[in-house]
Amino acid sequence: MAFTEFRPLDEKSLIEYIKTVPALHSRLGNNLDDIKIKEVGDGNLNFVYIIVGPDGSFVIKQALPYIRCIGESWPMTKERAYFEAVALREQARLSPEHVPEVYHFDRTMSLIGMRYLEPPHIILRKGLIAGIEYPLLAEHISEFMARTLYFTSLLHRSTTEHKRAVAEFCGNVELCRLTEQVVFSDPYKVSEYNRWTSPFLDLEAEAVRKDNILKLEVAELKSKFCERAQALIHGDLHTGSVMVTRESTQVIDPEFAFYGPMGFDVGAFLGNLILAFFAQDGHADQAYDRKTYKAWILRTIEETWNLFRKKFIALWDEHKDGSGEAYLPAIYNNPELQLLVQEKFMDDLFHDTLGFGAAKMIRRIVGVAHVEDFESITDASRRADCELRALEVAKLLLKERRKFHAITEVISAIQKF
Amino acid sequence: MAFTEFRPLDEKSLIEYIKTVPALHSRLGNNLDDIKIKEVGDGNLNFVYIIVGPDGSFVIKQALPYIRCIGESWPMTKERAYFEAVALREQARLSPEHVPEVYHFDRTMSLIGMRYLEPPHIILRKGLIAGIEYPLLAEHISEFMARTLYFTSLLHRSTTEHKRAVAEFCGNVELCRLTEQVVFSDPYKVSEYNRWTSPFLDLEAEAVRKDNILKLEVAELKSKFCERAQALIHGDLHTGSVMVTRESTQVIDPEFAFYGPMGFDVGAFLGNLILAFFAQDGHADQAYDRKTYKAWILRTIEETWNLFRKKFIALWDEHKDGSGEAYLPAIYNNPELQLLVQEKFMDDLFHDTLGFGAAKMIRRIVGVAHVEDFESITDASRRADCELRALEVAKLLLKERRKFHAITEVISAIQKF
Numbered sequence: 001m002a003f004t005e006f007r008p009l010d011e012k013s014l015i016e017y018i019k020t021v022p023a024l025h026s027r028l029g030n031n032l033d034d035i036k037i038k039e040v041g042d043g044n045l046n047f048v049y050i051i052v053g054p055d056g057s058f059v060i061k062q063a064l065p066y067i068r069c070i071g072e073s074w075p076m077t078k079e080r081a082y083f084e085a086v087a088l089r090e091q092a093r094l095s096p097e098h099v100p101e102v103y104h105f106d107r108t109m110s111l112i113g114m115r116y117l118e119p120p121h122i123i124l125r126k127g128l129i130a131g132i133e134y135p136l137l138a139e140h141i142s143e144f145m146a147r148t149l150y151f152t153s154l155l156h157r158s159t160t161e162h163k164r165a166v167a168e169f170c171g172n173v174e175l176c177r178l179t180e181q182v183v184f185s186d187p188y189k190v191s192e193y194n195r196w197t198s199p200f201l202d203l204e205a206e207a208v209r210k211d212n213i214l215k216l217e218v219a220e221l222k223s224k225f226c227e228r229a230q231a232l233i234h235g236d237l238h239t240g241s242v243m244v245t246r247e248s249t250q251v252i253d254p255e256f257a258f259y260g261p262m263g264f265d266v267g268a269f270l271g272n273l274i275l276a277f278f279a280q281d282g283h284a285d286q287a288y289d290r291k292t293y294k295a296w297i298l299r300t301i302e303e304t305w306n307l308f309r310k311k312f313i314a315l316w317d318e319h320k321d322g323s324g325e326a327y328l329p330a331i332y333n334n335p336e337l338q339l340l341v342q343e344k345f346m347d348d349l350f351h352d353t354l355g356f357g358a359a360k361m362i363r364r365i366v367g368v369a370h371v372e373d374f375e376s377i378t379d380a381s382r383r384a385d386c387e388l389r390a391l392e393v394a395k396l397l398l399k400e401r402r403k404f405h406a407i408t409e410v411i412s413a414i415q416k417f
Numbered sequence: 418m419a420f421t422e423f424r425p426l427d428e429k430s431l432i433e434y435i436k437t438v439p440a441l442h443s444r445l446g447n448n449l450d451d452i453k454i455k456e457v458g459d460g461n462l463n464f465v466y467i468i469v470g471p472d473g474s475f476v477i478k479q480a481l482p483y484i485r486c487i488g489e490s491w492p493m494t495k496e497r498a499y500f501e502a503v504a505l506r507e508q509a510r511l512s513p514e515h516v517p518e519v520y521h522f523d524r525t526m527s528l529i530g531m532r533y534l535e536p537p538h539i540i541l542r543k544g545l546i547a548g549i550e551y552p553l554l555a556e557h558i559s560e561f562m563a564r565t566l567y568f569t570s571l572l573h574r575s576t577t578e579h580k581r582a583v584a585e586f587c588g589n590v591e592l593c594r595l596t597e598q599v600v601f602s603d604p605y606k607v608s609e610y611n612r613w614t615s616p617f618l619d620l621e622a623e624a625v626r627k628d629n630i631l632k633l634e635v636a637e638l639k640s641k642f643c644e645r646a647q648a649l650i651h652g653d654l655h656t657g658s659v660m661v662t663r664e665s666t667q668v669i670d671p672e673f674a675f676y677g678p679m680g681f682d683v684g685a686f687l688g689n690l691i692l693a694f695f696a697q698d699g700h701a702d703q704a705y706d707r708k709t710y711k712a713w714i715l716r717t718i719e720e721t722w723n724l725f726r727k728k729f730i731a732l733w734d735e736h737k738d739g740s741g742e743a744y745l746p747a748i749y750n751n752p753e754l755q756l757l758v759q760e761k762f763m764d765d766l767f768h769d770t771l772g773f774g775a776a777k778m779i780r781r782i783v784g785v786a787h788v789e790d791f792e793s794i795t796d797a798s799r800r801a802d803c804e805l806r807a808l809e810v811a812k813l814l815l816k817e818r819r820k821f822h823a824i825t826e827v828i829s830a831i832q833k834f
């Protein structure tokens with residue numbers, strides 16, 4: 001069988017496909033006897049197959065020309081697989097310990113072959129729901145974010161490299177538009193896709209749609225998202241795009257990658273941790289009251305930001321005489337000024353982080369795609385209670401973000417709700 | 418003679434070239450007898466020929482692969498002619514009364530044929546030096562800026578259209594880099610290209626290079642210039658890129674065009690009017706004391722901003738239910754919110770305008786390329802006096818720009834120096 005044209009694979013045709021691709025076939029020791037194939041795509045958009053044989057394993061991810069969880073009625077370019085592959089490779093180059101290796105990419109088939117993150121790797125979100133602590137999570141994810149964002153920004157790149165890369169990722173426009181719609185638009189208007197825990201949050205959902213100050217601030221964030229090509233961002237860095245064990249942290253699924261504002265990634269991650277925090281009261285039971293776990297989540301939020309800040313500045317200091325064109329050494333090579341410039345940069349990034357993080361929280365409560373953290377709380381009234389507190393914090397953070405200057409202030413605010 | 422490969426033209430080969438191009442030849446009524454050709458490129462970068470015959474006329478602009486005023490030692494892609502042609506056509510489509518028609522573009526030859534802006538059209542900067550009032554200038558230039566900036570922004574465009582255009586103009590990176598260097602970098606460091614009226618401004622030039630707050634603010638502006646794809650900007654909208662008569666205002670020379678921050682254009686124009694204002698005391702003599710002329714310049718600054726603001730908002734209101742994706746009607750279609758959003762947008766744009774305008778003033782006083790407004794003041798001490806006041810205003814506007822909320826406050830500040 002030849003695969004010269006796109007076609008959706010299934011467990012059966014996948015085997016035929018693997019036979020035609022030495023880079024995959026050889027990963028199984030060229031032995032297709034006794035291999036097991038399992039489709040595990042619990043994600044929203046694509047099909048993911050795990051292929052395990054006696055002599056090796058890998059994962060195949062295929063994009064179909066629509067959004068999986070909605071169906072063919074919501075078309076979506078399968079070219080997203082191309083941008084995912086480019087981003088995966090770039091991120092793996094910059095942060096190899098936290099990104100699965102890409103073994104194979106087939107643009108015609110919109111198909112990526114990559115390392116299988118074996119058990120006990122699980123999706124971080126599921127670990128957070130189960131109440132499992134990950135002692136290295138803050139260290140690892142801050143490393144991933146600091147390195148991928150710093151090295152793809154003008155702090156490290158020349159304008160020439162930057163504009164070439166920006167131009168290429170302008171091609172991922174359909175995925176950008178999806179974000180624009182579901183994060184920055186739908187929650188603030190009546191939309192057929194929106195849902196929330198009804199009737200408990202009916203008034204709150206309406207309040208979001210009627211909140212002029214909130215909508216004013218969301219417009220500013222949306223402009224930044226659409227216009228500001230600051231770094232190659234993952235674009236979908238929630239806790240469902242991270243796979244973890246106690247020792248390992250792996251970032252997957254950068255199909256939304258493009259040159260956008262750094263705060264969108266940092267905010268996505270922290271915002272989803274805040275959601276996880278507020279979901280805990282819905283998971284608590286007599287066997288596990290979640291008190292110390294909630295404290296661990298807050299600590300992880302705090303450490304993630306602080307480590308990110310530290311690592312980002314360390315990279316900046318280390319490479320300040322490098323080829324980055326934003327702050328030329330001949331102008332900024334003066335310790336006092338360097339400090340001033342970095343403080344301002346990180347303060348601005350902190351505000352972006354809070355704004356984008358809050359916007360991502362809001363959309364998970366009153367928009368189209370919800371999070372399992374809350375969805376798994378079966379009692380609707382109890383769930384609504386958790387969601388309501390998260391929503392209130394998010395609105396505060398979004399509107400008042402410029403008043404916050406340290407992550408501890410954010411933690412204090414969270415604790416008040 | 419064939420022109421299948423690039424080569425620099427001269428008065429003689431230009432005639433051969435015209436013969437091979439019906440779009441040009443026919444503009445002269447296919448009559449090359451008695452035509453006059455004159456090279457008039459007083460600009461910094463390119464060669465410009467005026468071709469006038471008994472039956473018609475046009476202008477030919479050719480880019481050579483270096484910067485004309487420096488020479489072959491400063492190479493610069495001749496592909497800039499391509500971006501100039503694309504921008505000219507786009508701007509002519511959006512503001513046909515204020516942009517010369519493009520008759521012909523030859524990418525191989527990096528050559529544009531366009532309407533000859535006949536006498537009495539002169540370069541605005543020369544008119545300002547001569548002390549001539551242009552009663553329609555504010556009206557016209559505000560129209561040009563409002564229309565070209567509004568219609569190429571996400572206020573009017575879809576993300577899909579926007580990203581396609583952004584990607585294309587990423588190709589004009591060499592010209593962007595030139596601006597980065599001469600506007601945002603060189604004036605703030607020791608550079609072989611910098612010059613100033615020495616010895617009078619020696620200390621001031623050094624003060625610019627040592628001013629940490631100024632350099633902090635310039636870094637923010639530079640980031641915005643490099644990262645924020647807000648609209649198709651002209652990129653070089655000083656008073657030397659505008660040709661005028663009392664009745665007509667024509668914008669030429671958009672070779673620096675790319676998707677950047679709107680305030681860079683508005684600021685370039687207003688900043689250069691402020692320079693013209695401070696040069697007047699150097700031009701004043703007993704025959705013409707320039708007092709009423711200075712008042713006219715200030716009035717023109719005020720009117721340009723106010724008319725720009727009014728026209729921009731009028732376009733926004735007129736098209737608010739259109740296809741622009743920044744502010745969806747379903748979210749922002751509420752008069753109170755619309756007002757709030759527009760006030761914030763224009764306030765931010767005002768601050769960008771002051772910041773970029775000030776940066777463009779500073780670079781004309783202590784950077785590589787100076788303006789004829791000052792250069793034509795032959796007495797160095799008198800010139801330095803004018804430049805010093807302009808420099809002080811510029812530093813104030815750049816550092817304190819966020820404190821200004823109306824153009825009248827800027828006018829008052831200017832009058833204090």
Ligand SMILES: Nc1ncnc2c1ncn2[C@@H]1O[C@H](COP(=O)(O)OP(=O)(O)O)[C@@H](O)[C@H]1O
Nearest residue numbers: 041042043044045046048059100115116117253
């Ligand atoms: N490299 C991998 N190793 C193991 N499991 C994976 C891998 N990539 C994806 N998965 C599984 O597939 C699911 C969906 O993958 P994901 O890339 O998030 O797809 P989608 O874009 O549809 O969200 C993940 O939640 C995870 O369970």
Ligand SMILES: Nc1ncnc2c1ncn2[C@@H]1O[C@H](COP(=O)(O)OP(=O)(O)O)[C@@H](O)[C@H]1O
Nearest residue numbers: 457458459460461462463465476532533534670
């Ligand atoms: N369409 C035109 N009609 C008349 N004169 C023109 C025209 N275009 C350019 N010029 C003259 O040529 C000069 C240089 O043109 P310009 O486009 O500014 O070149 P540069 O990019 O080298 O600055 C202008 O200052 C003006 O005097």
Ligand SMILES: [Mg+2]
Nearest residue numbers: 043044240253
């Ligand atoms: Mg996913």
Ligand SMILES: [Mg+2]
Nearest residue numbers: 097099100101
């Ligand atoms: Mg790995």
Ligand SMILES: [Mg+2]
Nearest residue numbers: 043045253255
């Ligand atoms: Mg995905």
Ligand SMILES: [Mg+2]
Nearest residue numbers: 460461657670
């Ligand atoms: Mg010019």
Ligand SMILES: [Mg+2]
Nearest residue numbers: 460462670672
């Ligand atoms: Mg020019």
